[in-house]
Amino acid sequence: MKILIAEDDQRFGNLVYQMLLRQNMQVDWVHSGDDALDFIKNELYDVIILDWMMPKKTGLEVCKELREEHYQGGILMLTAKDTVDDLVVGLEAGADDYIVKPFEFKELLARIQSVARRSKVALKEECVKAADLELNRGTKLAKRGTRMIQLTGREFQLLDILMQNYGRVLPKELILDHIWGLESEISPNNLEAFVRLLRKKIDYPGEEELIQNIRGVGYKMEARKIVRSS
Template sequence: MNILLAEDDLKLGELIGYMLKKKAGYQVDWVKEGEDAYFYSTSSHYDVLILDWMMPNGTGVEVCRRLRKEGYAGAILMLTAKDSVEDRINGLDAGADDYLIKPFEIDELLARIRALTRRNFAPIVEDEVHYRDLVLSRISQMLSDGNKEIQLSPREFQLLDLLLQNRGQVLPRELILERIWGVDADVSTKTIDATVKLLRKKLDSFGKYDLLQSIRGVGYKIEN
């Protein structure tokens, strides 16, 4: 299960992320600002978004309201120290599916997550990504152009999928590293560059070597 945790309290965020990974075996991405929460939730698929009410650069309520306005249909759980009835109503009216008041026990958080995922209302991610004459299969992780197909490694697939989902945008190496390898991974940005090199070799077999563009000193992008 993939979880996005948006929590600006460093100790609490680290604790929640650790417990979700170690106790429940979930994959967790942790961000600390509202804008990052919005970007992550719109650039990848998560089973549940856990949004803290008070964050810099966009509160959890603001992020939730923005996502719902744009048609986001996934599960959203709000974390907050605000416990008045009016605050709960505001959070739910913004589009949150559930509301957990701090402080809370980790077992209760896990139970809320399980309850949300049982509702099975998260959007279905398309099985294929189409870009010009290329088709990327999310099921088989194969890349094809109608005449031939090539198997991608898991990291090559994740990188290409991430760039295609955000085509037209420059993705910094640091962000790519966090999204694909994870914030706790003991790897450097050179690992990204090596994966790009391998992916370009496979793209070259379709005559698309230059599809994946390097932005010097920043990261990578794919044009719209």
């Protein structure tokens, strides 16, 4: 597996770099967002690890620029920001996953492997439908009406499991296990952030709301008309 780390903190970056080398990974380490972009133009990486706060260009800016250029590789964001609003900002920029500092190395390794594995899995091309929403599992593109919806890897996984269980309530624990695995120490804020962003992408004003929050349990996909008082 080939990894690029973009981290300006010398001590922390070196720690991660050395640990990944011990896992027999090929690792490049740069100290700024601009350097990360230069390396990505010339090398193929399984996963890019971006620190949010870096000089010249932040990890957030690098992530957004890559996705705007239709970069399809895995992107994992490192950050000290852990609120749902912060997570949504990063996911909107195109990050596949988040890990909040401080963290255990085994958790970082699990996230790296998950992002890399997902980016290589080729699902057979088939279309899943729920209400007026369609999801192509081959291209990982969603469509609602005439509107095409771009999805990150995690968003695709979340939408896929909800659509395939249309009308069923899925506990949060089941969703977390499906997307991150039982061994992950992921914060509940991550799932909430993904759901919020996915809603923003698939539910436009005037359309039926498709993802329902079942308080204290989890989520389900089911069309619900928005009733507005006159």
